[in-house]
Amino acid sequence: MAARVPVQVSPPEVAASVRALTRRFGDRTVLDDLDLEIARGEFVALLGRSGSGKSTLLRALAGLDDEVEGGLAVGESVAVAFQEPRLVPWKRVRANVALGLARGDARARAEAALAEVGLTERADAWPLTLSGGEAQRASLARALVREPGLLLLDEPFSALDALTRITMHRLVLELWSAHRPAVLLVTHDVDEALLLADRVLVLDEGRIAHETAISLPRPRHRDHPDLVSLRTTLLAALGVSPEGTA
């Protein structure tokens, strides 16, 4: 990480803390003096239109951006699952999950993680032979096997078909309940955010333009009246007028 980003160890109750974060690409300011705090174990969904800076923020938190300005404090362990699963094609699924783990129990830990995402029998498969859903499960296993304090999910379900996506939502909730990492889920699917998150943020022009906490217990039903009204609010915040009106 670049020297001009002061990295502090975050206080114990906070999984990630962002202060006055700014990122410019030439003349364009993508993140504009942004503040954000994610509590330990909190599930946060980040919505925003294309180009609103969602992925830029996630990359900054993942430590992949050396040119952000401002304060960024994340805990020791951050794991990322990307939109494309980004499995290493020349390593079998098990080796992908175990990549970067300290030797010794790496294999056992990888297999345990694969069992958790239901991929035990594909442990010896080559990544290119996996279906989209399987590859995304493997990618989740690779992130979770590190027992992260902060799990960053960059639109991991957007390329999956609708049925697989429902299964993956359940899986993510199960894994989250079992391991309790803080999660930042970047998505542009309002329903996904409503079903999964404790808190939904809307990013617009590099700032957090809207913020809603959802305290409904999970599993949630998308037709719940609270969610229906929230959906309208969030869509409005995203600049989409509700159905049936001009």
Next chain:
Amino acid sequence: MSVLELETEVRAGARPGPRPQSRRLPGRSWHRWISPLVLVVAWQIASATGLLPTRLLAAPSTIAATALDLVRDGTLPTAIAVSLQRVLAGFAAGAVAGVGTALVAGLSRAGENAVDPIMQMLRALPFFGLIPLFILWFGIGETPKVLLVALAVSFPLYLNTFAGIRGVDGKLAEVARTLKLGRAQLVRHIVLPGALPQTLVGLRQSLGVAWLALIVAEQINADAGLGYMINDAREFLRTDVIVVGLLVYSALGLLTDALVRLLERRALTWRREFLSR
């Protein structure tokens, strides 16, 4: 659509009238043997009738008999052993040099700045043109021959390995970063395996050019090996021996190519299983 299917369609289309597409393509591959066989038979007839004098080209039957004799009296095995040794030594040296410089240039910007301009300059030299210098520097023994092969081998391996390293998917490098892989681990798990397919392309090219360099090197002042056998035969107008030598050269070339393809299939299983799905 695969190339094979396309070929069938083109061939089917060349025939008059509509024709159901044949699915037994592999079974018909003997068709491809007809024209070479006709050529050999014509050659044999031309030789037998005196139309093609032995001084220009020996008959196929003579060549086969000569090959057998050369094997029996040990001339051919000895010559092959000597030539093979030269190619192996030159190839080993060239491969180490080519892959080594590619690693230096590929893995750091400073390395690229130091190595790449020199390699690009050397690559522009016609390396067969270096033979006179090599003879002045190293005499006429084994050294200039092995070095010529090494030089020829190193460039395709350098260029391909370098391109392979630089072509590794940046997204995988990001994954390595999020997985907290160190630089050595990044190189070992991501960069080198990622560059391997391209390196193997370079390996095939370099083995092809290795045999070519050997043939040229053996034309000058050799006292053993296939090139010597061929040159010696020229003195005595033995066109049969010359052709045997040429056939052995091409057989050895095909053999090494097959070896690399075998290696490719073993090293790139992760790709093959995907392609054959």
